[in-house]
Amino acid sequence: MSIEEVTMNLAVMALDAAQMRQTAIAANIANVNNPTYIPVSVSFEDQLDAVRRTLQVGGNVDQGALSGVGARWVSAPNAGQGGVQLDAEVAKLAANAVHFQTLLKAVSKHYGLLQLAVSEGKK
């Protein structure tokens, strides 16, 4: 497994997770006036702790370390808050939008490198 394939897999999974999170936050905001609604969120970054440890110990990450990692829906009732906190959800929306743009930038720069290699440095 090449490093490039693992990097692209991780970046694409992170992009998927960011997009799912955007959907989850939009659903939460849409249900702000619904008292029986249970807020949803997406779990992805917390699954990367094991991957990070593999990287620190082994020095590189192969496809096997990413096998159990994936973006998942998590139903998260707010402990003691009751329903959707609108200001918190809007803050998460803005943070997630910045995160998504950062990931997009990373993926496009990565493809730019590949394009440079493919075109042998010529424009």
Add this chain to the structure above:
Amino acid sequence: MDYEQIFAISAAGMASEKTRVQVAVLNIANSQTVATRDGVAYQPLKVVARPVASPAFGSIVDAALSMQPTVEVVADQSEPRQVYEPSNPLADKDGFISYPAVDNISEMVRLMSATRAYESDVVAFNTARSLALKTLEIGGS
């Protein structure tokens, strides 16, 4: 500068200001409620805030950056206001009824300062977001 951490701090500030507004509104709404003969009365609430360091401890700078405000709502232990109204059906044998110890002017001031603090938190959040987006422009478009 971990922009996610800055967003979390601003969001925690907004949540605590919202709690202050809720408590001030509740106190103002209940400022004219009278205690019943059984002693059931409105207990004024107040908000106590202190910074709590989040679990991610590292250097001193990280610890300072992770000080998010948390608020808790506690009951105010002040004595109710006694007003002489013998014609009120809820008056006791001396003709006094007791109102909760809510000072409307103080509650209005708290409401206004909480609103301004909330707006400042939103400005801080938007500034951090613009900085993060500007950072993405490093390396050309």
